[in-house]
Amino acid sequence: MRIAHISDLHFASLTTEDRAEYVEKFLWRAVPVGVAGAGGIAWLMRDPKRRKTVLDLVERVLFEKGKIRPAAIIAAVVLGLTGLGVGYVYRHAIMKLLVVLLYAEDSKIREFLLKDLVDKRPDHIVVSGDLTSIASDAEFQKAADFVRVLMAKLPNASITIVPGNHDLEDADAGSDKPKLHLFAKYLGASSDGGSFPSVRRFDGVTLVELRSPISLTNAGVSGALGSTQIKDLDDILGSQQHGAKVLVMHHHLKNPWKVGMQPLEDGKDLIALAKTHGVEVILHGHKHSVYKQVLNGVLVLCAGTTTLADSPVFRGHTKYWVLDFEDGRLVDRKPEPVTIKLPR
Numbered sequence: 001m002r003i004a005h006i007s008d009l010h011f012a013s014l015t016t017e018d019r020a021e022y023v024e025k026f027l028w029r030a031v032p033v034g035v036a037g038a039g040g041i042a043w044l045m046r047d048p049k050r051r052k053t054v055l056d057l058v059e060r061v062l063f064e065k066g067k068i069r070p071a072a073i074i075a076a077v078v079l080g081l082t083g084l085g086v087g088y089v090y091r092h093a094i095m096k097l098l099v100v101l102l103y104a105e106d107s108k109i110r111e112f113l114l115k116d117l118v119d120k121r122p123d124h125i126v127v128s129g130d131l132t133s134i135a136s137d138a139e140f141q142k143a144a145d146f147v148r149v150l151m152a153k154l155p156n157a158s159i160t161i162v163p164g165n166h167d168l169e170d171a172d173a174g175s176d177k178p179k180l181h182l183f184a185k186y187l188g189a190s191s192d193g194g195s196f197p198s199v200r201r202f203d204g205v206t207l208v209e210l211r212s213p214i215s216l217t218n219a220g221v222s223g224a225l226g227s228t229q230i231k232d233l234d235d236i237l238g239s240q241q242h243g244a245k246v247l248v249m250h251h252h253l254k255n256p257w258k259v260g261m262q263p264l265e266d267g268k269d270l271i272a273l274a275k276t277h278g279v280e281v282i283l284h285g286h287k288h289s290v291y292k293q294v295l296n297g298v299l300v301l302c303a304g305t306t307t308l309a310d311s312p313v314f315r316g317h318t319k320y321w322v323l324d325f326e327d328g329r330l331v332d333r334k335p336e337p338v339t340i341k342l343p344r
């Protein structure tokens with residue numbers, strides 16, 4: 001049984017509506033919390049006329065004839081890399097803009113990933129969230145097309161997709177209404193129409209899908225499973241006597257670095273549960289970098305962002321995980337990620 005694990009594909013689109021939304025979200029997030037400017041942005045955006053004027057103006061600066069201005073890309077890269085501006089929220093806004101600026105046109109990376117995945121002949125593919133950038137219809141359609149093409153080339157394989165925080169974002173900044181219905185409509189077929197936890201059983205492997213983006217406050221970044229999911233998971237794992245137990249969710253459990261996004265709020269509960277029930281491996285995304293951890297004896301693998309990059313733009317490669325299971329165990333308990341070299 002072979003599982004390929006990819007994550008954070010971050011499809012983006014250049015429809016007029018999506019462009020306006022990218023710009024609006026960028027403005028909301030680019031303004032540091034607590035600074036007088038935040039009030040100014042809020043005042044501008046509250047009125048439909050003022051809002052349109054602002055969006056048109058920013059749009060004119062960033063785009064030219066439906067294409068991104070190269071100067072805007074350079075400025076975003078410089079600001080993002082140097083961390084000019086104020087703190088993490090600002091850099092996150094830059095990152096969001098980079099997603100759109102650099103990848104909206106769908107770079108070749110996805111083609112190489114698709115080819116490599118097909119070559120590896122997995123029995124199952126796991127996508128640990130963030131297939132979209134702002135959870136728009138156009139982005140979901142692109143993601144669904146990618147999945148359709150991939151699965152057509154692997155007719156004997158199946159796929160599991162869990163939602164990331166970007167997949168549940170709402171059109172209105174500050175709203176807490178997640179778009180789970182859109183996720184379920186386009187990508188949720190594998191997860192019982194969007195109900196979690198969801199269980200899938202394969203030859204010697206039990207795979208449990210979890211929904212981690214629950215709190216959409218805090219710029220849509222924070223994640224938790226909640227007591228109901230934890231309890232259901234406990235029951236599911238407890239009733240499973242044989243085979244490898246594999247958990248899939250979007251958020252990370254422990255920051256491998258000192259800075260960055262907050263880990264799953266109830267991650268310690270999850271790790272304790274995983275340890276008790278002998279979970280073989282936990283698969284996640286969210287942190288845009290490929291790494292492995294062993295937490296309380298449990299193997300945890302992050303698939304990074306397979307298309308946006310473990311910065312392939314800068315490093316010329318992307319990575320993901322291919323895991324083989326035999327007799328209910330991982331064959332290699334110290335796996336190394338697959339690396340795809342990208343032509344310059």
Ligand SMILES: [Fe+2]
Nearest residue numbers: 008130164286
């Ligand atoms: Fe992401």
